Amino acid sequence: MRIPDILPLNQTGELAQALAASIDHKTKPLGALGQLEKLALQIGLVQxxxxxxxxxxxxxxxxxxxxxxxxxxxxxPQAVTQQMVLNFLAGGAAINVFARQAGMQLRVVDAGVNHVFEPCPALIDAKVAMGTANFLHSPAMTAAQCATAVQRGMALASAEIEAGTNILAFGEMGIANTSSAAALMSVLCELPVHQCAGRGTGLDDVGLQHKISIIEQALAHHALPRDDVKQVLATLGGFEIAMMAGAMLASAERRALIIVDGFIASSALLVAARLQPAVLDYCVFAHCSGEAGHRLLLSQLGTRPLLDLGLRLGEGTGAALAYPLVQAAVNFLNEMASFASAQVSGPA
Known part of the structure; x- marks a missing residue:
């Protein structure tokens, strides 16, 4: 599995100073655009x-x-995964609505759905297998399967960048993938499962306790070393999580901006960041979801999201909703007048 070379952003160089000066001299009080100012600086450094x-x-x-x-x-039931993929392809899901609204091109990727889809121009067939194994008893993926998923994710992101894309957002669909995300977070962040696992698609209290117990049993069974990130990913992850991690790494390597969605996407980024920490410099965190572990995971990643709407849908919906804020950061940097150009008196 190739781990890309990712250059950290130079936060103190001449370009950073020029961007900061440009932002500070816009017709506004210093810092008045809050997170948008930090976002504009980041995008300028990425590009x-x-x-x-x-x-x-x-x-x-x-x-x-x-x-x-x-x-x-x-x-x-597991069948909902394939049913929702068909809904994506038919244009009827929330992500279809929000992506259209934001002017984003939507790609639906079969990373490993337990279903054989009819060929469809709107569906990218990157299937590694018909779903993972049950990680309660055995590793979810073989090392080879995991490496294949990561490499396919890298190839998909690279293809989009070669076609002219410089900003990619990532979403997911997979029944039970909050369990994989919580397990990954628990091991890689050295946190108890109950702080990482949430209600997912709507578990009641009994169901949540069962979910926590299953994950705890799995982690006890595997006794994974947290510093062997590839083994942790193969044992506990999913094909969509591994593929997202690869796509994120390739995006950062090629200096594309990454919009990270919710809990599952953040768990993929956690894996990517453990493999190559500089990937974080290229990430915009869209929102803090309503899933219990997400706020804590964002804290572990040392970041602050743009939105906090109580979303817990996945699909990339939070990332699509945050995209106009990314546009706003670029637009104010490029289009807003400076004190000098507008002949407005600056601060004394």
Whole structure:
């Protein structure tokens, strides 16, 4: 598995100073645009430009099934994964609505759904297998399967960038994938499962306790070393999570901006960041979801999201909703007058 070389952003160099000066001299009080100012600076550094632009925004939604679903960790049957993929392809899901609204191109990727889809121009077939194994008893993926998923994710993101994209957002669909995300977070962040696992698609109190118990049993069974990130991912992850992690790494390597969605996407980024920490410099965190572990995971990643709407849908919906804020950061940097150009008196 190739781990990309990712250059950290230079936060103190000449470009950073020029961007900061441009932002500070806009017709506003210092810092008055809050997080948008930090976002504009970040985008300028990613693109190595004082006049950055957003080109051909793409939303990649990765779908896959999880063997752990057979233990009853989700109130929904596994068949919902394939049904929702068909809904995406028909244009009827929330992500279809929000991506259209934001002007983002939507790509639906079969990373490992337990279903054979008819060929469809709107569906990218990157299937590694018909879902993962049940990680309660055995690793979810073989090392080879995991490496394949990561490499395919890298290839998909690279293809979009070669076609002209410089900003990619990531979403997912997979019944029981909050269990994989919580397990990954628990091991990689050295946190107890009960702080990482939430209600997912709507578990009641009894269901939540069952989910926590299943994950705890799995982690006790595998006794994974947290510093072997590839083994942790293969043992506990999903094909969509591994593919997202690869796509994020490739995006950062090629200096594209990454919009991170909710809990599952953040768990993929956690994996990517443990493999190559500089990937975090290229990430915009869209929102804090209503899933219990997400706020804590964002804290572990040392970041502050743009939105906090109580979303817990996945699909990339939060990332699509945050995209106009990314546009606003670029637009004010490029279009807002400075005190000098507007002949407005600056601060004394």
């Amino acid at each position: 190595q430009s004082c006049t950055p632009g957003l080109q051909r925004p793409v939303m990649l939604v990765f779908a896959a099934d999880h063997g752990i679903a057979e233990t009853g960790v989700s109130p929904f």
